[in-house]
Amino acid sequence: MRFLHLSDTHLGYNQYGLFERGKDFFDAFNEAVEIAIERDVDFVIHTGDFFHSSRPSNRVIVEAINILSRLKDRNIPFFTISGNHDRGSNVKDISPLNILQTSGLTVVDQRVVEHEGVFISGIKYVSKAGLRHLGGLKESINRLLDQTGNGFKILMLHQEFYPFFPESELYLSEEIPEGFDYVGIGHYHIAQEPTEINKAVIVQSGSTEFTAYHESEEKKEKGVYLVEVDREIKAEFIKLRSLRPFISVRLDEDSLDDLIRDLKEKVEKIASSSDKNAVVIFKGILRKSGVKDILKILEDYGLKAGSDQILHFNFNITREIQLQDESFILENEEKLISEELKKIIGDKDLYSSVKEVIDHLRSFESIDDAKKYLKENPDLLEL
Ligand SMILES: [Mn+2]
Structure with a gap:
């Protein structure tokens, strides 16, 4: 028996508001499906966040159906669970x-499905509040x-397991009872x-x-696991090739020219080997200059977003701000907002519930979708 394990395809995520990035997520999914067909697998499992949003656009749904139909035509079933991004309102x-059930996709939320002697079970994402209520996952698992029979x-x-999510109190060794052969x-x-x-065998295949x-992601490849089950279980990581190239640059104002000369070299090297133009991520601390100054220097070196070589510049930087008493603080917008929110809410559990809702709202494709969702779910915080 042979199957493919993939996860977190986040279809419909137009990262940085770019249509090109949305297409990248479909390219990666398409490549994974191609691998499933080429390697002649018996079935595919997907461990959640198939869609990026619980309200994917019509275009995203249709495109997903088109890709899934290639598996359906070859009688390769596709089993998945709902992740935190695509579980719908609680x-x-x-x-x-569920829209995709007639396209060869089977949702295995809180149930067991038997496929040719293989028992495939799944649990959809359980929120922190849900975990507290249930006292972990063990009972549900x-x-x-108990509902499985003799077979694989x-x-x-x-879920967020420790130590992959350092703040989590969910431990794999405590939650997974003996009896399963493969846990994706x-x-x-x-x-x-x-x-x-x-x-x-425990496998986390990562996002596509x-x-x-x-x-930390820069050093790791993105891909899928091909799992061969014979007398033993062999999980082989297959790297995806259709990915958007990313370049990460740590800004240092004292050596900007050197940094950008380096970047230019990297960009040119990538352009000669990749079909896709690169996303460049800038990190670090700015004291004297602003983003505009950096963009100006980049342009002087012939580096521009939306060009043949570069798709997008992303600035994730911390600014140093001088206060009236002459001291300095470091300001990172994202972090400041979280800290402020923590202070206002005061309660750690309530803060994590609110943060979960905010992160969920951010996954919507438009403000209108988020507003509609809020209106339809006044009891979102389960207070
Ligand atoms: Mn995800």
Whole structure:
């Protein structure tokens, strides 16, 4: 038996508000489907965040159906669970993934599906409030395990496990009971080497494209796992090739010219080997200059966003601001907002619920979609 494991495709995410980035996520998914067909797999599992939004646009749904139909035509079933991005409203609505059930996709939220002697079970993303209420996942997982019969057993999860999420109190070794053969986990976007816990092979395949770009991601490839089950389980990581190239630059005002000369070299090297123009991410601290000054220097070196070589410049920088008493503070907008919010709310649990709602709202494609969602779900915070 052979299957493909992928995760966090985030279809419909027009990162930086760019249509080109939206297309990148589809390119990556398309490539994963191609691998499934080429390697002649028996089925595909996807561990959540298939869509980026719980309200994907019509265009995104149609495009997803088109790609899924290539698997359906070859009788390759596709099993998935709802992630935090595509689970729909907790109470009233169902996941948009249900729209795709006639396109060969099966949603395995809180149930077990048998496919040719293989038992595929899954649990949709459970929020922090939900986890507190349930006292973890173990009970729900055991209930699923009880519904399986004799055969290969797969479990799909989409959760924050320690130490991948350092603040999480969810431990793999405590939540996964003995009895499963393969546990596929989504949500953490950086692919991990397979491990073994309670006799199950644990695989986190990571996202198929870059949703946030960290230095830690720079060293890791994006891809999918091809899993061969014979007498033993062999999970092989297959790197995706259709990805958008990213270049990360740490700004240092004392050596701007050197930095940008270096960047120019990198950009040219990438342009000669990739079909796609690069996204450049700037990080670091600015004291004397602003973003405009940096853009001016870049232009002097012939580097421009929206050109053949560069798609987009992203500035994720901290500014140093002088206060009246002559002291300095470092200001990073994102961090400042979180800190301020924490102070206003005061309660740690309530803060994490509010933050979860905010992050969810940010996943909508437009403000109108977010407004509509808020109107329809006045009890969003489950207070
Ligand atoms: Mn995700």
